[in-house]
Amino acid sequence: MGVVTPPTAKAPKQDRSRATRQRLLEAAVACLAEVGWAGSTVTVVAERAGVSRGAAQHHFPTREDLFTAAVEYVAEERSQALRELPSQNRAAVVAALVDLYTGPLFRAALHLWVAASNEEQLRPRVTELEAKVGRETHRIAVRLLGADESRPGVRETVQGLLDMARGLGLANLLTDDAARRQRVVAQWAALVENALG
Amino acid sequence: MGVVTPPTAKAPKQDRSRATRQRLLEAAVACLAEVGWAGSTVTVVAERAGVSRGAAQHHFPTREDLFTAAVEYVAEERSQALRELPSQNRAAVVAALVDLYTGPLFRAALHLWVAASNEEQLRPRVTELEAKVGRETHRIAVRLLGADESRPGVRETVQGLLDMARGLGLANLLTDDAARRQRVVAQWAALVENALG
């Protein structure tokens, strides 16, 4: 396929193909969130996407290819969800940020991180993309919170807040403790409010 | 085996047996931290423990039995590490608490959580033990920090701090960013110091 095709490189392709590819990626993410890494076999993903396993293997020759693409897909989705956060008062912003870490996207990302920590092939890509999303998250958080990063400690305060959100999301993996989370968020929103002046 | 043996139920057994069992559990935890859940096959664990696979299967008839026991072992180890924390000034206590979330024990526990979130058999036990360890962690943190939980918000402040530690540990899974962590910990220690009065 690598040969030089006419000017229009490879983008146009076929609509059906792009749709199938999209469905496969969505199914991969959903499976990741629901049955984890080991459970997300290509057969399972293909079934969920409503295509045959052969079709899946056509788009992504190897399982690694599929989930490498899924990693980027998740990163893009999370980035998009992030950019769509509305600007509100600080307490609401903190709550909204934390909410980003309790949805299926975060669950999928979490499974991906843990899997990547032991899959040599996945690790670099996940690490790179996560760093990128992390930086973007920090930037947007600073903006939404109206934080002045020139003041000492402010940067670390925001970073810690995001780390806390990650930790809350992790705690949410096993037990859905929304009530506790809400109290913690409220308290720390106040503390952050205080720290940011 | 279930028949009523003499008064001394089943404890004494044989020393070698207990040693082997111990080695298997340690190996299971180490493998969990190093090669993750899917990679921790009983063959791998047995090899690491220096025993044959048959011996492993003798002590733990099924893979599930092995890791169910490993879950409790990890919980006990984490609990013990927790109780051994020295009493110091608040900044040092915060740093020490966070350190609990960056070692191999936490890595193993993390893999266990993620695996348990999709393994019906493991999930209840992990959830239960994690809740127990979580409560103990909170209790000890409160004591070491000299926090007065009767004051409103104090409980949530400590919980949030522990959630942040979890988040830092999670971030540490892929990239070892000790430098960033240190800065965040310093800042948050100050915030906590402030909030606790």
Added chain:
DNA sequence: ATCAAAGCAAGCATGCTTGCTTGTTTCCAC
């Protein structure tokens, strides 16, 4: 309308993990 290429479906072969079963060694009690 036709033709070539891409998308898609199904079957096959390989490798790996698990659990069981059989055989050998070590330990404790009598």
Added chain:
DNA sequence: GTGGAAACAAGCAAGCATGCTTGCTTTGAT
């Protein structure tokens, strides 16, 4: 020391996931 049970080692069969190969269908261009 002998007997018996537990601990350990090794081999075997079944199940499953991956990757490959083959053949059919749809698409888009000529």
